[in-house]
Amino acid sequence: MNIDMIRAAADRAHGAIRRTPLLSAPTLDVLAGRRVLVKAECLQHTGSFKARGGWAAVTSLPKDSPGILAMSSGNHGQGVARAAANCGLPCVVLMPADAPRAKxxxxxxxxxxxVLYDRLRDDRNALGARLAEQRGLALIPPFDHPEVIAGQGTTGLEIAAQAAEEGVGRADVLVCCGGGGLSAGIALALAAEAPGLRVRTVEPQGFDDVARSIEAGEPILNAPGGTxxxxxxxxxxxxRLTFPLLQAHCGPGLAVTDEEALRAMALAFRHLRIVLEPGGAVSLAAALFRxxxxxxxxxxxxxxxxxxxxxxxxxxxxA
Known part of the structure; x- marks a missing residue:
């Protein structure tokens, strides 16, 4: 992974991916005790930043690719499906049966x-590998893929430029984090373009494996059975690919409760007029409540x- 891959992904995405705005509201500044700038990736195509990684990964495939398989809780699947449709490629998405109906x-x-599976009983990776082999599909995982990380990193290029426009040269950049593709991509971009901006991952309490892994210096699993x-x-x-980047470029991670994520969703709607999902709101929750x-x-x-x-x-x- 390197900054050149992110810049190349940005070039391929020109005209296909939105430059999302950096929003603010005085009330949020008061609640946070500092200026709050919100990078509204909820306004991206397909409703999330995953459109970036999906586009980067699909457009890097050979022209004669037989089709694509994505594994996703919903956002990555939509991003890959959109890119596949634009490139005229068949797409299969392996999703948990309990994923939100909207996704x-x-x-x-x-x-x-x-293709639906049981999140608690089935091994998604094994199912995905078997399905990809049976159908001859190119597998695009949700975060541990170089082009996916590069695509997500285009968010960081935009943040660097927009923060400079706002006169912000030093700040923590709070990023909602699952497997770390978005956090790693943004961190790599900012290290090259805006070293005064430091990425910090934000996760739900009980699922703060990235924060604990960064602190421990090695990957750590979440306890099973959590919700x-x-x-x-x-x-x-x-x-496997994201952790070394997170370890090298990110500050200490943060964690918030589900209730705080819901409160952040309500505040974002009231003061910024944007709709967030819980996982997309944890960064704002950390800005406000941590x-x-x-x-x-x-x-x-x-x-x-x-x-x-x-x-x-x-x-x-x-709430």
């Missing part, structure tokens, strides 16, 4: 075949996605 329907809408409303970032351990663990006069929170079922969004607004 399953969104993946179908891009023309992908959705969180943040379905998009329920990964058990950092990725203010004593953050240094500096400004903080940047990457709101990574907004693909939420209406019932969960209603719960957030009622």
């Amino acid at each position: 399953i329907e969104g993946t179908h809408a891009w023309g992908a075949e959705v 969180t409303i943040c379905d998009a970032i329920m990964t058990p351990t950092p990725g 203010r004593d663990q953050i240094d500096g006069e400004a903080v940047i929170a990457v709101a990574s996605g907004g693909n939420v079922d209406p019932s969960v969004f209603a719960r957030a607004l009622e």
Whole structure:
């Protein structure tokens, strides 16, 4: 992985991926005790940053590729399905049966075949490998893939430019984190383009394997059997490719509760007029509710996605 891969991914994405805005609201600044800038990736194509990695990975495949298999809780699947549809390639997405209905329907809408599995009983990696071999498909995993990381890193190129436009040269950049593809890509981009901006991962409590792994200096697994409303970032351990990048370029990780994620969703809707899913709101939750663990006069929170079922969004607004 290197910055040249991220810049190449940005070139291939020109005209196909949105430059999402950096939003702010005075009330959020007061709550956080500092200036808060929110990178609204929920406004990206397919409703999340995953459109970036999906586009980068699919457009790097040979022209004669027979088709694609993605493994996803929903956002990555939609990103890959959109890219595959634009490139005229068949796409199969392996998704947990308990994924939000909005994500399953969104993946179908891009023309992908959705294959469901039991998140608690089935081995997703084994299922994916077997399905890819049986059908002769190119496997694009959700985070541990060089081109996926490069695509997510284009978010960091935009943050570097937008922070400079806002006069912010030093700040923590809080990134919602599952397997670490977005965090690793942004961290690599910022190390090259804006070294005064430091990435810090944000995860749900009980699923803070990346934070604990960075602290321990080696990958650590989450305890089995845990649950969180943040379905998009329920990964058990950092990725093989992402962890060295996270270890090299990120500061200490943060963790928030499900209730804090729901509160952040409501505040984002009220003050920024954007819709976030729980996993896409944890970075803003950390900016607002972990203010004593953050240094500096400004903080940047990457709101990574907004693909939420209406019932969960209603719960957030009622919280």
